[in-house]
Amino acid sequence: MKIIDFASMGFKNLWRRKLRTVLTTVGVAIGTFSIVIMLSLGIAMSEGYKKQLAEWGSLTKIEVQKYSYVYDEELEYGVSKEQELNDKLVQDIKAIEHVRGVTPILGVSAFLKSGKYESHCYINGIDPTMLEYFDFPEVQSGEYISDSNPTALLFGKDSCYFYNPKGSSAHSSGGRDAVDLMNDSIKITFDNVWGEKTPKYSKLKVAGVLEESNSEMNYSVYAPITQVVEWYKDYNEEYKKEKKLSYDSIWVSVDDVKYVEDVQEQIKQLGYNAYSRADELNNVQEMSNTIQLVLGGIGAVSLLVSAIGIANTMIMSIYERTKEIGVMKVLGCVVTDIRKLFLFEASIIGLLGGVLGLGLSYGISYLLNKYAPEIGSTLGIYSGYDISVIPIWLALAALIFSMFIGIISGLYPARKATKIRAIEAMRTAE
Amino acid sequence: MIFVACFGSSGSGKSTLLNIMAGIEKITSGEIYIKKKLVTKMGEHQLAKFRQKYLGFVFQSYNLINSRTALENVELPLIFKEVPRRQRLKKSKEMLTKVGLKDRMKHKPTQMSGGQQQRVGIARAFVANPEVVFADEPTGNLDSKTSMEIMRIIKDMAKEYNQTIVMVTHDINIAKYANKIIHIHDGHIESIENVEGEIKNEEN
Numbered sequence: 072m073k074i075i076d077f078a079s080m081g082f083k084n085l086w087r088r089k090l091r092t093v094l095t096t097v098g099v100a101i102g103t104f105s106i107v108i109m110l111s112l113g114i115a116m117s118e119g120y121k122k123q124l125a126e127w128g129s130l131t132k133i134e135v136q137k138y139s140y141v142y143d144e145e146l147e148y149g150v151s152k153e154q155e156l157n158d159k160l161v162q163d164i165k166a167i168e169h170v171r172g173v174t175p176i177l178g179v180s181a182f183l184k185s186g187k188y189e190s191h192c193y194i195n196g197i198d199p200t201m202l203e204y205f206d207f208p209e210v211q212s213g214e215y216i217s218d219s220n221p222t223a224l225l226f227g228k229d230s231c232y233f234y235n236p237k238g239s240s241a242h243s244s245g246g247r248d249a250v251d252l253m254n255d256s257i258k259i260t261f262d263n264v265w266g267e268k269t270p271k272y273s274k275l276k277v278a279g280v281l282e283e284s285n286s287e288m289n290y291s292v293y294a295p296i297t298q299v300v301e302w303y304k305d306y307n308e309e310y311k312k313e314k315k316l317s318y319d320s321i322w323v324s325v326d327d328v329k330y331v332e333d334v335q336e337q338i339k340q341l342g343y344n345a346y347s348r349a350d351e352l353n354n355v356q357e358m359s360n361t362i363q364l365v366l367g368g369i370g371a372v373s374l375l376v377s378a379i380g381i382a383n384t385m386i387m388s389i390y391e392r393t394k395e396i397g398v399m400k401v402l403g404c405v406v407t408d409i410r411k412l413f414l415f416e417a418s419i420i421g422l423l424g425g426v427l428g429l430g431l432s433y434g435i436s437y438l439l440n441k442y443a444p445e446i447g448s449t450l451g452i453y454s455g456y457d458i459s460v461i462p463i464w465l466a467l468a469a470l471i472f473s474m475f476i477g478i479i480s481g482l483y484p485a486r487k488a489t490k491i492r493a494i495e496a497m498r499t500a501e
Numbered sequence: 502m503i504f505v506a507c508f509g510s511s512g513s514g515k516s517t518l519l520n521i522m523a524g525i526e527k528i529t530s531g532e533i534y535i536k537k538k539l540v541t542k543m544g545e546h547q548l549a550k551f552r553q554k555y556l557g558f559v560f561q562s563y564n565l566i567n568s569r570t571a572l573e574n575v576e577l578p579l580i581f582k583e584v585p586r587r588q589r590l591k592k593s594k595e596m597l598t599k600v601g602l603k604d605r606m607k608h609k610p611t612q613m614s615g616g617q618q619q620r621v622g623i624a625r626a627f628v629a630n631p632e633v634v635f636a637d638e639p640t641g642n643l644d645s646k647t648s649m650e651i652m653r654i655i656k657d658m659a660k661e662y663n664q665t666i667v668m669v670t671h672d673i674n675i676a677k678y679a680n681k682i683i684h685i686h687d688g689h690i691e692s693i694e695n696v697e698g699e700i701k702n703e704e705n
Binding site for chain 1 (some may be wrong): 520523525526545546549550552553554556558560564566568569577578580581582583586625629
């Protein structure tokens with residue numbers, strides 16, 4: 072028999088048993104739907120988390136911090152360990168393969184004053200040539216910092232909270248927008264403003280202000296590291312005592328996410344603890360895999376039930392079609408064609424169920440994404456991301472899988488059909 | 502044309518003989534050759550292919566598939582033989598016209614009389630142009646007038662394409678349409694009778 076004849080006979084047979092075909096198909100649809108929607112929740116969960124991580128900071132960034140938290144296996148508790156971060160380490164890390172940018176970070180605190188407003192802020196020294204590797208937001212106004220103008224600062228959009236110490240009402244007490252960084256006249260001092268000496272102010276130079284973002288850059292102030300080191304040496308009490316300089320942290324940028332772990336490992340071999348968002352990502356990945364497995368498993372149970380439904384429907388139809396099968400055999404239909412016909416019918420039920428289930432999944436997924444956040448936000452768990460995501464691969468896999476389920480559940484009935492003996496079959500009444 | 506009738510009372514074993522000749526029923530000993538091919542040693546697939554090519558069947562209870570129209574029933578053997586659709590339809594319509602059902606092609610078996618159903622059965626048996634057509638009591642469920650019509654059609658068909666008919670019947674009037682009657686009694690061949698008149702007719 073030709074494929075077109077299988078199709079025409081198969082569809083005719085299914086149409087003959089409309090109600091049963093439809094009911095079985097609905098069963099498969101529900102099975103497919105429950106698997107797809109369950110997996111879509113798991114996928115959305117891990118995608119949402121990935122996006123969130125990416126927003127907080129680049130996934131290709133590794134940080135080596137001065138104070139690293141170390142878990143002591145003997146003592147069985149975490150301790151804070153101080154590691155010395157110097158220029159030699161910066162050079163050593165730069166030499167590691169796949170590292171495209173390294174910068175030391177050092178902070179000094181400063182005090183800003185503009186008219187009646189004042190603000191404490193922390194200025195981070197960074198290598199200005201390395202900004203491009205660390206996903207800095209665009210400048211909203213002005214420009215990035217550079218070594219040619221070392222005392223000019225780069226402000227994050229919400230980096231400084233200016234307050235009015237004499238203000239009484241909320242309105243007059245200040246805010247992040249109280250002072251126009253680019254245009255207002257602002258004074259800066261690194262002296263201790265509460266010390267015995269009167270602080271020496273100088274005029275603040277502003278290189279630029281960054282655009283708003285969700286990253287840490289939004290809340291920080293930056294200056295060229297060489298300048299910050301000078302300020303640090305001049306004003307830091309600790310340095311004045313010990314004359315020892317250790318950077319707060321070292322930022323490392325890796326050229327591809329897949330090498331982050333390697334580079335991190337090599338930094339550890341230099342004797343330093345390093346931290347990256349990729350660590351967290353791995354944990355999340357593992358967790359979401361487990362969740363998806365559990366959710367998919369729940370869905371799989373209903374698909375299993377629908378597979379039994381298909382098998383049942385097909386076996387029923389064999390009993391009804393015993394005579395027909397016998398006649399077909401006598402008229403010269405080869406056994407393999409009979410088997411193929413039954414498998415075709417079963418796989419069509421599977422596929423139709425798959426299509427229906429997928430359509431249902433897309434519909435419910437759409438509704439979930441549309442209405443669940445509203446409900447979620449009233450409950451205070453709004454995350455801003457879709458809670459159900461059906462990627463193309465999942466849709467295709469669902470269709471193939473449902474058809475596959477059809478074929479699997481058709482195997483036994485098809486085998487049974489081929490075993491029917493023509494002579495007995497023809498004697499049964501139709 | 503060779504037209505053989507196996508004649509005997511019910512229970513004489515004539516139907517069993519036909520079934521084993523056609524390979525529908527398995528035998529425990531002995532051999533059957535059709536066209537010098539050992540039918541009894543054939544596997545199921547081989548046997549199916551052999552039936553597609555050489556054998557046609559007419560049954561007492563017609564054995565039409567009720568969900569298919571007359572035309573679709575006649576088409577079946579050609580579908581199994583993988584004859585292209587256009588050719589298949591043409592041939593099937595031709596056969597149905599020959600048996601006088603030109604305006605019943607789209608009817609389902611349940612919408613037809615016994616005689617009409619058997620004519621569909623005959624069209625189906627002959628459509629693939631087989632060399633041997635087995636007919637198991639083809640008129641067993643029909644009244645005598647219709648029976649005569651049916652026998653006429655079978656005989657005309659076979660004559661036209663020079664085919665062999667092997668028929669089983671318990672009605673001597675029907676058996677007489679053959680040119681050779683094999684009398685069967687309790688599973689044994691009692692006698693073989695040539696129907697002279699008919700043969701003479703053929704030669705003329």
